[in-house]
Amino acid sequence: MNIHIQLHQAKFKGVDRIDAQLLLLFCLGKSQSDRAWLIAHDDAVVDSAIAQQFTALCQQRLNGVPLAYLVGEKPFFGINLHVDSRVLVPRPDTETLVDWALSIQATRTVLDLGTGSGAIALAIKHTQPEWKVTAIDYSADALDVARGNASRLGLDIDFVQSAWFDALKTEHDHARFDLTKFDLIISNPPYIADDDPHMAALKHEPKQALTSGDEGLDDIRRIIQDAPAFLNPDGWLLLEHGYDQAAKVRALLKSQGFSQVRSKLDLAGIERCSGGQWLMQTLRTENS
Ligand SMILES: C[S@@+](CC[C@H](N)C(=O)[O-])C[C@H]1O[C@@H](n2cnc3c(N)ncnc32)[C@H](O)[C@@H]1O
Known part of the structure; x- marks a missing residue:
């Protein structure tokens, strides 16, 4: 699945759009200030291990864990x-x-x-x-x-x-x-x-x-x-x-x-x- 779909699924589950972007950047090992990169590469394929990590972090965010703890x-x-x-x-x-x-x-x-x-x-x-x-x-x-x-x-x-x-x-x-x-x-x-x-x-x-x-x-x-x-x-x-x-x-x-x-x-x-x-x-x- 590509970046666009990952973010769309997170939004569907109820994760705030910016939070989802920041979590995905973290999983991809990119800087938190690289949201423009995500937007420019929304058709890039996300590796399955990264997708799993992203899904798990989205779930923690939905459970109320502060974004800052998740991205450190x-x-x-x-x-x-x-x-x-x-x-x-x-x-x-x-x-x-x-x-x-x-x-x-x-x-x-x-x-x-x-x-x-x-x-x-x-x-x-x-x-x-x-x-x-x-x-x-x-x-x-x-x-x-x-x-x-x-x-x-x-x-x-x-x-x-x-x-x-x-x-x-x-x-x-x-x-x-x-x-x-x-x-x-x-x-x-x-x-x-x-x-x-x-x-x-x-x-x-x-x-x-x-x-x-x-x-x-x-x-x-x-x-x-x-x-x-x-x-x-x-x-x-x-x-x-x-x-x-x-x-x-x-x-x-x-x-x-x-x-x-x-x-x-x-x-x-x-x-x-x-x-x-x-x-x-x-x-x-x-x-x-
Ligand atoms: C509201 S937090 C503020 C943390 C940080 N200054 C900030 O603004 O993000 C309060 C801090 O006071 C510390 N604290 C609570 N009771 C204390 C006490 N009796 N003596 C010293 N530090 C205490 C807590 O461990 C916590 O780190």
Whole structure:
């Protein structure tokens, strides 16, 4: 059977056209950016072993496995990341958070909390090579994926296995990683409520990357509470959160003593991330 028929059969079974094209390119060993090649060669015969692999992947896609896991890669902020079921698939919404981070002046040191595939840390380092970037995750599996991505992209990041700031609180790690305070702390933490009905559609991604207590705010609360101790004066904390959590996150930031608290809209016009600045003034007030 030729390419045209393979794609037609996949469509008939219910596979999205672009997904089918990307899966077939993967099976053919071609780049994910070669869709034009498929269209130009739609009468080329597909070898039976490749056709079998394609059919199996289409079935997994129909079962809800993310396309990025099946093809093993996901573009994010101009870089290509390896991803598999050990990490969350980076979302385009998170690029809003990266844009915001890159717009903050006078940044030299960045901490990415809950780095997963390394998406945020690597996008920042790729764009601002002179910034010193540290990335934390408590999942050893996620850190393996992130380290692999950093090495493939030739980007130098300090990776630390830790439950949020815990490892940075020990003298040992302060000395080892020279981590004291940061100009910018950024995080896309888990923020979905434990019983959120959307979780059914996300069953293939790691649950610990997604859910965070009854309201989905447990991790955000903890990060906001602990971040001031790890921010340089005038440093910023930027957080991604759920579509309906912006007002609550702004309130948490304000009650912790952050200034300049604001939210940013994602591509769909939804308040998708919120942040605030830990002013020198705030520190003085806190310490007095
Ligand atoms: C929503 S995912 C974000 C992944 C990546 N930053 C991105 O934007 O695609 C959250 C990440 O936080 C990590 N995580 C969850 N709880 C954590 C904790 N207590 N300490 C450190 N990392 C944690 C998960 O392993 C997961 O990689």
